[in-house]
Each structure stands twice: as C-alpha cells, then as structure tokens.
Amino acid sequence: MNLEELEKEVTRLEDIQEIENVQKMYGYYMDSHHREEVIDLFSDDFESLEIESTGLFLGKEGAKRFFLDNDLIEEGQKSVPGWINILILMDGAVIDVDPSGKTAKGRWSTWLAEAMTVGGLPRQQWVHGYYENEYVKENGRWLFKKLHWNVTFFTSFEAGWLRIPLLGVLNRKDADAPAPNFHPYPSGFHLPYHFSHPVTGE
Amino acid sequence: MATLEELQARITRLDDVKQIEKLQRIYGYYQDYGEWLKIVDLFTDNDPSVEEADRGVYKGKEGVKRYFVDLLGGGPDARQRPGWLSILFQLQGVVTVNPDGRTAKGRWYGMGMEAKPTVSLHEGELRQTWIHGIYENEYVKEDGKWKLKKLFFNLVFRTPYEDGWLKAPVVGQYGPDKVIKPDAPPTAYSPYPSGYHLPFSFKHPITGK
Numbered sequence: 254m255n256l257e258e259l260e261k262e263v264t265r266l267e268d269i270q271e272i273e274n275v276q277k278m279y280g281y282y283m284d285s286h287h288r289e290e291v292i293d294l295f296s297d298d299f300e301s302l303e304i305e306s307t308g309l310f311l312g313k314e315g316a317k318r319f320f321l322d323n324d325l326i327e328e329g330q331k332s333v334p335g336w337i338n339i340l341i342l343m344d345g346a347v348i349d350v351d352p353s354g355k356t357a358k359g360r361w362s363t364w365l366a367e368a369m370t371v372g373g374l375p376r377q378q379w380v381h382g383y384y385e386n387e388y389v390k391e392n393g394r395w396l397f398k399k400l401h402w403n404v405t406f407f408t409s410f411e412a413g414w415l416r417i418p419l420l421g422v423l424n425r426k427d428a429d430a431p432a433p434n435f436h437p438y439p440s441g442f443h444l445p446y447h448f449s450h451p452v453t454g455e
Numbered sequence: 456m457a458t459l460e461e462l463q464a465r466i467t468r469l470d471d472v473k474q475i476e477k478l479q480r481i482y483g484y485y486q487d488y489g490e491w492l493k494i495v496d497l498f499t500d501n502d503p504s505v506e507e508a509d510r511g512v513y514k515g516k517e518g519v520k521r522y523f524v525d526l527l528g529g530g531p532d533a534r535q536r537p538g539w540l541s542i543l544f545q546l547q548g549v550v551t552v553n554p555d556g557r558t559a560k561g562r563w564y565g566m567g568m569e570a571k572p573t574v575s576l577h578e579g580e581l582r583q584t585w586i587h588g589i590y591e592n593e594y595v596k597e598d599g600k601w602k603l604k605k606l607f608f609n610l611v612f613r614t615p616y617e618d619g620w621l622k623a624p625v626v627g628q629y630g631p632d633k634v635i636k637p638d639a640p641p642t643a644y645s646p647y648p649s650g651y652h653l654p655f656s657f658k659h660p661i662t663g664k
Contacts, residue, residue, distance in 0.1 A: 259462055344545070345483055345544065347481055362483070379568075413617070414540065415540075415583035441537060450493060451474075
C-alpha cells in the first residue's frame with residue numbers, strides 16, 4: 254500500500270464510523286423529540302422516506318412533512334407529553350460504502366420500547382423492524398439519502414408478537430403513497446439485503 | 456512516526472475487526488430469516504464446528520450443514536412454517552484478532568424473540584419466547600475473507616413470553632437430537648439459574664490476565 258491507498262482505507266473506515274453515528278444520533282434525536290435536528294440529517298436531495306405503516310413520503314419536503322407534523326402531539330398540546338416514550342435500540346449495523354466514497358448503504362435491526370396513544374388509548378408496546386437505508390456524503394458530511402424502516406411487529410407489552418402482531422395501523426393521510434413494503438409478521442416477508450454474501454459473493 | 460508498513464498493519468487490524476463484526480451481524484440476519492444454506496457458506500471448509508444450547512457439537516463442513524439445514528431447517532426442501540419467528544440480536548461484540556492476523560475470537564450477546572413450535576406441549580402450536588445467550592466464536596481469514604470457524608452459542612434462558620426467566624428459565628430444549636445426531640455431546644450446557652460463567656475469550660485489558 255502506498256500513502257494514497259492508505260488514506261483511502263482510513264477514509265473508508267472513518268466513513269463507516271460516521272455513518273453509524275448518524276444513524277444512532279437519529280435515534281437519540283427521535284426518542285427525545287428533536288425533530289428539527291432530525292431533518293438536518295437529511296440531504297437536500299433526499300429521495301424517499303418509508304416507515305411502515307405510515308406511508309411513502311417523497312423528497313426532503315416529504316420528510317419535513319413526516320417529521321415536523323408530529324403525530325405524537327395531539328390537538329391543544331404544545332409539546333410531546335412526558336409519559337410518551339420511545340426507546341430505540343439500533344443494532345446489527347452492516348454498512349457498505351460505495352467505492353466512489355460518496356454513497357453508502359446500511360442495514361440495521363431495531364428494537365423499540367414505546368408508550369404512546371394507539372387507537373385513542375395510552376398503550377405500551379414492543380416493536381421490531383429492520384432498516385435498509387442509503388446515505389450520501391456532501392461537503393465531507395454523511396447524510397440520509399433514503400430512509401426505509403420495515404416493521405416486523407408492533408405488539409402490546411401485555412400480549413406479545415404471537416398474539417397481537419400489529420396493535421394498530423398508523424396510516425397517514427398526508428403520505429404521497431401508501432407504504433409499498435408493509436408486510437408485517439406473520440407474513441414471512443423478507444426485506445432484501447443491500448449486501449452480497451460475504452464469502453460466496455452472491 | 457510509524458512507517459508505511461506499520462501503518463498498513465494497524466489499518467488492516469482495524470478493518471479485520473470491522474469485517475468480523477459485519478460477518479457476525481450478517482450471520483444474525485440470515486438466522487433471523489432461517490436462510491440456513493447461506494449460514495453454512497459463512498463457515499470455513501477447514502474443520503468448522505457449531506454448538507448451540509444442549510444440541511451437541513456438529514463437526515466439519517458436513518456436520519455444520521447437517522445441523523443447520525437438516526436439523527434446524529427440517530431438510531433441504533422444507534418450507535418455513537407460517538408464523539415461525541426467530542429474531543436474535545447480535546449485540547456488543549468484543550473481537551480479538553490474533554497477532555498473526557489469521558484467526559480471531561469474538562464474544563457476543565445473542566438476545567431475541569421467537570415464535571416456534573418446538574417449545575409446545577402440543578405439536579404444531581406456536582409459542583412466543585424470549586431467548587438470551589452468549590456467543591464465544593472463532594473466526595479464520597482465508598484468501599482475504601473472514602469466515603466462521605467455530606460458532607458456539609451458550610444458552611442462558613429461553614422462556615415463555617407469559618412466564619419470564621425467573622419462573623420458567625428454559626423451555627424447548629430436549630438434549631441432542633436422536634436422528635440427526637451430533638458428533639460430540641454438549642460441552643458447557645448449564646443455563647440459568649446454574650450460575651455458570653462462560654469463560655471469556657479476551658484477556659483483562661488492564662492486568663492482561
């Protein structure tokens with residue numbers, strides 16, 4: 254390796270670290286309802302946001318609509334009530350940076366413990382899903398290019414995923430389209446991997 | 456100031472850890488979906504082994520295939536039953552690469568949620584369970600690629616969702632299979648509440664012991 258190749262390797266390793274941080278910070282901003290900060294993690298050329306079952310939101314405008322019109326705040330409330338809780342564990346990062354060093358893809362497995370209003374009642378939930386996201390490097394910073402969270406189950410703390418795979422459907426009327434990949438448990442849906450098999454390459 | 460060669464060695468070490476973490480997490484995704492053949496292909500051809508819970512040790516590439524495809528998968532042509540769920544988070548890896556850069560070890564938590572018929576008193580009925588255990592795995596680098604050499608999952612608990620680990624630490628473990636037999640008996644099966652401590656693959660970072 255010459256100095257140039259070494260620098261490229263170091264940059265790639267740093268890129269992976271920074272992308273992991275962006276994803277984790279997104280989680281921390283979400284759980285503390287810092288929605289403005291979330292939006293600033295998105296590229297101006299942001300493509301699409303798909304969070305089942307809410308729908309498909311296109312472009313940065315769509316993302317702004319999704320996050321800033323906070324559906325955790327009900328009429329007459331100025332901020333998110335304290336009892337509402339979202340804990341998001343971001344696990345299993347598999348990040349692949351494109352050889353160009355300008356774009357990247359990442360898969361994550363997420364586990365959530367939530368308390369919020371579902372179907373008009375205060376509820377506590379266990380939630381699982383996978384992310385398959387795309388990132389872009391602009392002016393030396395990594396940003397979201399595409400965000401896709403695919404729900405596995407959304408169950409009540411009392412019942413569990415086998416008895417109640419889906420506590421409620423959270424469709425949003427302001428989406429650009431219905432969620433294209435909404436196939437929760439027990440559908441057996443497999444969210445495609447962005448990565449190839451690490452040994453066979455298939 | 457380090458030489459170019461020394462720097463390269465250090466960067467390779469950092470990349471090795473990243474590659475191994477990625478390998479383990481991809482294994483996790485394949486196991487979530489029950490893609491057993493893809494898991495078999497993550498193993499080296501040279502003396503691999505797998506041991507999980509009380510199922511015993513399956514040795515060699517054929518043994519690994521027998522374990523994943525025949526035992527866990529129910530055979531090469533079996534279809535996954537509707538409602539089958541097996542989500543196992545691959546958490547908190549501590550990966551130690553051998554100084555020669557050719558082998559490595561890794562300790563991980565495997566914690567997750569399942570819905571399987573194996574833990575039912577009534578054949579065919581799915582049950583929902585919490586599962587938790589610790590991995591102590593070994594990896595080997597061949598032709599620039601990291602592969603699984605030894606997969607060892609030491610079960611701590613697998614408990615019905617409704618009961619919890621204190622009331623019912625383990626359900627659905629019946630010892631080594633009578634038909635698809637392992638090559639050796641379980642080496643360290645001692646789930647909660649035995650108090651068993653799975654030995655660490657890493658040395659104490661301060662004392663070195």
